[in-house]
Amino acid sequence: MTYESYVGMSREELLEKIAGQMSQRRFQHVLGVEKAAIHLAELNNYDSEKAGLAGLLHDYAKELPDQDFLDLIDKYNLDQDLKNWNNNVWHGMVGIYKIQEDLGLTDKEILRAIEIHTVGSSQMTTLDKIVYVADYIEHNRDFPLVEEARVIAEQSLDKAVAYETINTVAFLAKKAQPIYPQTIETYNAFCKYSESAKG
Numbered sequence: 001m002t003y004e005s006y007v008g009m010s011r012e013e014l015l016e017k018i019a020g021q022m023s024q025r026r027f028q029h030v031l032g033v034e035k036a037a038i039h040l041a042e043l044n045n046y047d048s049e050k051a052g053l054a055g056l057l058h059d060y061a062k063e064l065p066d067q068d069f070l071d072l073i074d075k076y077n078l079d080q081d082l083k084n085w086n087n088n089v090w091h092g093m094v095g096i097y098k099i100q101e102d103l104g105l106t107d108k109e110i111l112r113a114i115e116i117h118t119v120g121s122s123q124m125t126t127l128d129k130i131v132y133v134a135d136y137i138e139h140n141r142d143f144p145l146v147e148e149a150r151v152i153a154e155q156s157l158d159k160a161v162a163y164e165t166i167n168t169v170a171f172l173a174k175k176a177q178p179i180y181p182q183t184i185e186t187y188n189a190f191c192k193y194s195e196s197a198k199g
């Protein structure tokens with residue numbers, strides 16, 4: 001993977017920039033998502049360079065202070081409702097503006113996949129699904145359902161998106177946490193792919 005044609009710098013230079021934005025632990029996660037995204041791209045006949053780069057950059061803005069996100073929402077005239085949400089939503093939906101400013105990335109498909117990587121969408125491209133799923137299953141992840149999620153991801157991206165979204169919605173509902181409306185849209189569009197969906 002070179003990534004040079006997308007960001008005008010070598011992978012090594014890019015890694016240095018990314019590492020400067022986050023903790024060592026998150027940097028390892030990001031490298032894990034790059035690897036998982038390349039694997040899922042190969043499985044699904046998708047461009048592995050594009051998938052790898054999207055995986056590598058997906059959490060670029062994750063450790064930005066809240067105020068920076070609020071400022072970006074104003075600067076780019078984004079939906080004011082975003083201000084009612086939090087880092088979980090912002091680091092994707094707003095983070096892409098930081099990525100464009102810092103790295104000059106212009107590829108619309110990659111930016112879109114990063115934009116929706118925590119909330120999904122009712123309309124997801126192959127790249128969108130790859131990043132969404134890779135983020136959940138990369139090898140550093142360790143939570144009770146991750147092994148099953150990895151098995152499902154080998155079989156079908158749609159099933160993996162369904163599995164992840166159902167678990168996310170259930171997790172948030174159990175903790176009585178608000179659920180971003182676009183996450184519900186993802187749930188409604190993908191729950192039919194779940195093994196437990198009744199025909």
Ligand SMILES: [Fe+2]
Nearest residue numbers: 033058059135
């Ligand atoms: Fe992530």
